[in-house]
Amino acid sequence: MTPAAPAPFSLYPELDATALGAYVAALESGDVTGLAPARAAEVARVRSVAVFSRARVTGAGGDLLDAAMWRHTGDRARPVIVMPSPWTNLGWLAYAVQAGLFAARGYDVLAYTTRGFAGSEGQVEVAGPLDVADGSRALDHIVERTAGPVTKIGFLGDSYGSGIGQLVAAHDTRVDAVVALSSWGDLGEAFYENSTRHVEAVRALLAAASKARLSPQTQSVFDDVLAGRDIQGTLRWADARSPFTHVKELNRRQVPVLYAHAWHETLFPVNQTLKMFNELTGPKRLVLSIGDHSGPEASGMLGLPNRIWTDAHRWFDHHLKGLENGIDAEDQVIGEVMWSKTLEPRPNWLSLTEHVHRLHLAGSGELAEEPEAGWTASVLCGVDTPATVADTVVTSGYAEIAGRPKVYRMGDIDRSVAAVWAAAPAGESVRLRGTPKLRVTYRAANSKSTFVAYLLDVAPDDTAHLVTHAPYTDLDSAPDSLVSADVELQATAYDVPRGHRLVLVIDARDPFYGDANLPRATLAFTSPDATPSYLDLPLG
Secondary structure, rough: OOOOOOOOOOOOOOOOOHHHHHHHHHHOOOOOOOOOOEEEEEEEEHHHOOEEEEEEEOOOOOOOEEEEEEEEEOOOOOEEEEEEEOOOHHHHHHHHHHHHHHHOOOEEEEEEEEOOOOOOOOEEOOOOHHHHHHHHHHHHHHHHHHOEEEEEEEEEEEEEEEHHHHHHOOOOOOOEEEEEEOOOHHHHHHHHOOOOOOOHHHHHHHHHHHOEEOOHHHHHHHHHHHOOOOOHHHHHHHHHHHHHHHHHHHHHOOEEEEEEEOOOOOOHOOOOOOHHHOOOOOOOOEEEEEEOOOHHHHHHHOOOHHHHHHHHHHHHHOOOOOOOOHHHOOEEEEOOOOOOOHHHHOOOHHHOOOOOEEEOOOOOOOOEEOOOOOOEEEEOHHHOOOOOOOOOOOOHHHHHHHHOOOOOEEEHOOOOOOEEEEEOOOOEEEEEOOOOOOEOOOOEOOOEEEEEEEEEEEEOOEEEEEEEEEEEEOOOOOOOOEEEEEEOOOEEEEEOOOOOOOEEEEOOOOOOOOOOOOOOEEEEEEEEOOOEEEEEEEEE
């Protein structure tokens, strides 16, 4: 039986194809009837300095890619920006407003729809060799059609386009700087976090590409992740598509890279991008925000004021145009604190954490200052609990941006299907900054097991908000053996208010992830003397 097609879904719920189409039509004709005054003014500004035109780029293998260009007249030397499209049937249209804003700043711009999506030929290869070749062909296309000499070249992408942009920069020595928004560094880790399948993320990608033409290999890999088969094959496929695999090429040329990411990212969790960021040795900057995939930068794609896109403009102005705007002297990391929205600059990632406070998992259900052995906390498998990552991929992040994060009620969590450890109420605000780490030992009756750990901020009324989480899967241990799991929870910047408690919840089922447990099996958590169970909290 053929599986049902995924329900229509967008990774960009705020973007309106009709409105963007009207904007582009006005760019072509000059008729701004029906546009909002701000958009009409932008159209007039762009048309006063650049010529907009649609294009067909000959990509790898002769496949034609749908594209658009914003070019200046005259023989003045100019920098160029190439923008591969996100994972959406909107294609290059998603960049229409921002491409115009870059053109108004003096750049020649080409935005193109990646192969297999919307009006571009070919099949979706997920940042494979053909996509990398397409990026270079797109660059050839605009360089050959600029009126004057090209000085420097930048690649900018959001989501899917950001991964392609990094890979093109690693392989094409003409690329001088990169902006990567809501990107991945290690695609294998994004699909298999701590060996745990990101099934809901893959379902969301399939749903968002329901009108795209996936290559047989792409469809097979996604099917394998959903079915839990051929893990090593998927990881080999992902390795070639991971900027982390090619970081030496970027470092050899010291390519400047600007990243923007969300703390509660559900498609490409932040830790795998942090791994990439920390390996880069050239100029780099990381902007971390409240929300989920592509949400923090979405308003800027509509032309509204947006600090992430402002940083992108400044990044290219400095590294492509040579403007001394101070961004090279600023801190590498800018973190938005949940939920205050305070922005905290730091010179580098390691400087976020000033010291680490270790709390031990105790048999009393406490997060205690001293280790305690000899206890057991059992968790029944196969049963979901109210402790979940989010209600929906991507869209839950928009509620977070609006200051309405998901509320968890601790009284609804059944202690027979979840293990719970609570710290003492905070005597003063606890500033979590960095990557919490969990070590926990458990016994699994079967050879394969999965659990998900959640760190919650619990108020005196027993309502809670999610600070961070991580899944863990063991596929190699013998039945009925002790498994010692070392887990990095996703990085965070979170202030736990005075009087609130940090609570660790571990259960064996979350619909966001693939589950290796057998139904009705039991995971028995404990803390042996040799491998005590503890939680390390990074404090700033």
